[in-house]
Amino acid sequence: MHEKSLYKTTKWQRVRERVYERDHGLCQLCGRPGIDTHHLRYDQGFYNEEWLILVCRRCHDIWQGVYPNHIDDENDLKPVLNRIAEISRALDGLECIYDFSGGGHKWNAHPKTL
Known part of the structure; x- marks a missing residue:
């Protein structure tokens, strides 16, 4: 099954609801109301709530290279989130292919085509 299809399954909707309840409806990075369920690691299983x-x-946009300017400087996570944004920007010129059968990430060293 292709990744995009997995997001439309009933199983994914149930997992999202449990994550929402577990995290009390709040963004786990900045404390604002949360809306997106983010995979910290795909290689731990698409439906694995621990990840x-x-x-x-x-905050979800940070993984797309957007700097977390909305987060207070006093937040201990801000330096880490800035680094995630920097890495995401650096990887933007590469194409990431994820093998959902458990093979992990593969990076093509040529620029992505739009």
């Missing part, structure tokens, strides 16, 4: 966290849309 899922609830995040707000702005």
Whole structure:
């Protein structure tokens, strides 16, 4: 099954609901209301709740290379989140292929085509 299809399954919807309840509806990075369920690691299983966290849309964008300017400087996670954004930007020129059968990530060293 392709990754995009997994997000439409009933099983995924149930997992999302449990993560939402576990995280009390709050973004686990900044404390604002959460809306997205983020995979910290896909290689631990698509439905593995131990590797899922609830995040707000702005924090979810960090993994797309957007800097976490909405997070207070006093937040201990901010330096780590800045680094995640930097790494995401660096990887943006590469194409990531994930093998959902358990093979892990593969990186093509040529720029992504749009």
